[in-house]
Amino acid sequence: MARTAKTKGIPKKYSKAKMSFIDRISGDVSSSGSRVFCAFPPGVSFNGQDEGEDIVLMFRQHPASLLSKFLITFLLLLMALFSPAFLKALGFEAGAGLSLGLSLIFFLISVTYATDSYLKWFFSVNIVTSDRIVDVDFSNILFHRFSEAQLENIEDITHSPVGILSSIFDYGDVYIQTAGQNPEFEFKGVPRPRDIQDTLFDLMEMKQENKI
Amino acid sequence: MDLTILEGIGLHTGSVPGFAFLLKLMLLSVLVGYLVYSFLLTLRIRILDETVQTQGNGTIRMLSYLHVFFALIGSFFAVILILLG
Numbered sequence: 001m002a003r004t005a006k007t008k009g010i011p012k013k014y015s016k017a018k019m020s021f022i023d024r025i026s027g028d029v030s031s032s033g034s035r036v037f038c039a040f041p042p043g044v045s046f047n048g049q050d051e052g053e054d055i056v057l058m059f060r061q062h063p064a065s066l067l068s069k070f071l072i073t074f075l076l077l078l079m080a081l082f083s084p085a086f087l088k089a090l091g092f093e094a095g096a097g098l099s100l101g102l103s104l105i106f107f108l109i110s111v112t113y114a115t116d117s118y119l120k121w122f123f124s125v126n127i128v129t130s131d132r133i134v135d136v137d138f139s140n141i142l143f144h145r146f147s148e149a150q151l152e153n154i155e156d157i158t159h160s161p162v163g164i165l166s167s168i169f170d171y172g173d174v175y176i177q178t179a180g181q182n183p184e185f186e187f188k189g190v191p192r193p194r195d196i197q198d199t200l201f202d203l204m205e206m207k208q209e210n211k212i
Numbered sequence: 213m214d215l216t217i218l219e220g221i222g223l224h225t226g227s228v229p230g231f232a233f234l235l236k237l238m239l240l241s242v243l244v245g246y247l248v249y250s251f252l253l254t255l256r257i258r259i260l261d262e263t264v265q266t267q268g269n270g271t272i273r274m275l276s277y278l279h280v281f282f283a284l285i286g287s288f289f290a291v292i293l294i295l296l297g
Contacts, residue, residue, distance in 0.1 A: 098232070098297025101294040111279070118275075127264075
């Protein structure tokens, strides 16, 4: 009974295989695709997904990696507050309209910076399916990259937590060596890198045994 | 009554542009860049929305439209304040 509850939402072919990754990710099943780390997310699909291809994991960067963006937004808001005083300190007597206009511009920039950071975070997703890994990298508004590699082409997986924050919040980088045209995949600042590594190894094993 | 745009940003015929003029010109250029960036961001979100579909995409798309609307309204007021300031 406990096993059934634990594997609820997981397709039978995975729960029957009794791989270790099922226990690791069973707590993240049925969560919405808007979350940071979700297993078998309902209502999630991507461009080029084949019929019968299951999305096993979908994850984004850990929110702690957005801390620097949050600090910059805060600094921009401070500049919005203090820019008229700064102009005065420079010895320039700006009119009320100009001071207010300058503050408004800093405020607009801070709102856009925060929105931009959130949107980039939301759409920079990593997906592990029963056939491949997909990395969507949205780094700036003029460029985004959609890379994918077949599970059969994966040669080596390494994970490394870097820095103090990653130790506190349990996140890190996962490096995947593949035999394809993109020799190395990087999942940067992702939560629970050990679980991701274990899931990938188990899926590769299942793929080799033709279980998926 | 006969205030032209050039007078609004502090440039009078025959005068040497001062700090106020340069500051206003710079702020107006920043606003143009800001608006272009906001529009491009919305366009990119539209593309990415079709690349990966999740349950939260509708909300995110709405957020990007709200953002560009906010950017337009805010920029409009900022231009008025700068020209009058």
